[in-house]
Amino acid sequence: MTQGDLIRKDILPFLPARIKNLFLNLDDNHYGGLEEIRLRQGKPLCLRIGEQDFTFDVRGRLVLNLANGFTVSSEDIQRTVASISENSLYAFEDDIGRGFITIPGGHRVGLAGQAVLSSNQIRTMKHFSGVSFRIAREVPGCAEGIVGFIGARGWPPGNTLLISPPRCGKTTILRDLARILSNGTHLHRGCNVVIVDERSELAGTYQGHAQMDVGLRTDVLDGCPKAAGMIMAIRSLGPQVIVTDEIGRREDVDAISDCVNAGVSVVTSIHGRDVDEVRKRPLIRELLDSNAFVNGIVLSRRKGPGTIDNMIRWDS
């Protein structure tokens, strides 16, 4: 199935008819690079394709000039929100409180609007003003090079940290790493993997089912806070490897230390351009100084998403 078919099947049914019709003119080349579809009330419809933002002009042609683009109405937003929530906002209250809803196919739909607070926590949202479809993609095999590197010194591989700025493909690579570690390679047997998926991005879980291929020996703790999920996994699921996304808080660091002490490998990611930038954060510096991680992978968009800039061994 091409990326175009995937988007036609998974995303377009959720868009209002007048916007859906505009997408019918797109060819597979455009669909191939499409990363985001943004609807902002009273603003032009915005399509992120590669490094550029496109919109549709009055004739329905894809153009770069956003100023003259197709304007999204309040009704478009309301219809889209109704559609992605199955006309049932109450059923997605927890998701909306976290700012997004995951739709079938594992695609994440971010929401903008007025937050409704309860005891200083965001309970839900109302008066929606923006919707952003972030298209999840699987690139099977994209992490094979990394597995070769991190698995060279033993199996399951040691603790691994992916360092990457946003939109450089770290979630896609983490997902593929989980799949390969879980299924095994021609050299190594598969491991028990637990994905702690706090934001439902890694496995793209929809109504309890992982929408992405995350491997045969993988359990998913969906919507679970990272630190609590890692401890829970050690206690109850007997993982050999725990995969989680975007660490950064004190409790994440403590949980990783617990995993190291329990002999469980952690494969995780952090936002940053390089090791030096990441080391400026006291918590992460503390973690790196304690030799918690043995492998570091630095990603960028230099040659497109998922470009491996550097692979580091901290144990040598």
Next chain:
Amino acid sequence: MFWPKLLGVLLIIGGCGCYGLMSANRLHRRVEQLLNMRLALACLEKEINYLRAPLPAALSRAAQGAAEPARSLFAATSQDLQTREGITINEAWRHNLHSLYQQTDLNDQDLELLLVMAPQLGMSGGEEQVKLLTMVQEQLKVQEDRARLEEENGRKLRVYGGFAFGATVVLLLL
């Protein structure tokens, strides 16, 4: 001439009497339909409050245990929402309620009451949904009590009135 006249008399009295009976039955059916609608909404409220089931599933399940006209309204609305043609609950509920209205014995006030909830159904948090459904059920209960009173007062009047009116017409014609 006796037999044709007798037949005419019977037809007039019978026809007017039947009209009275049907009118009385309509009063009774409205009470039942309001009750059924209220019970179905209570069932929907439970689906939303306890199971947090999305509306297409919640309406479908509530329809299974409901009686008419709620069963048809809930089932058709659920089906419309499952088509994923971009139809909103507001549109589906209104469309199906209007289609069904002619086949029911509900009056304009009842219809208005059921239409008022359409834009808000599903489109807020769980607590707000429960409040909305509770409010509509309470208003339906008021309508139901009024309809029951109307039935008690009007039933005999319509049944006997129909036959009496038929007899009066016969007397006038004779």
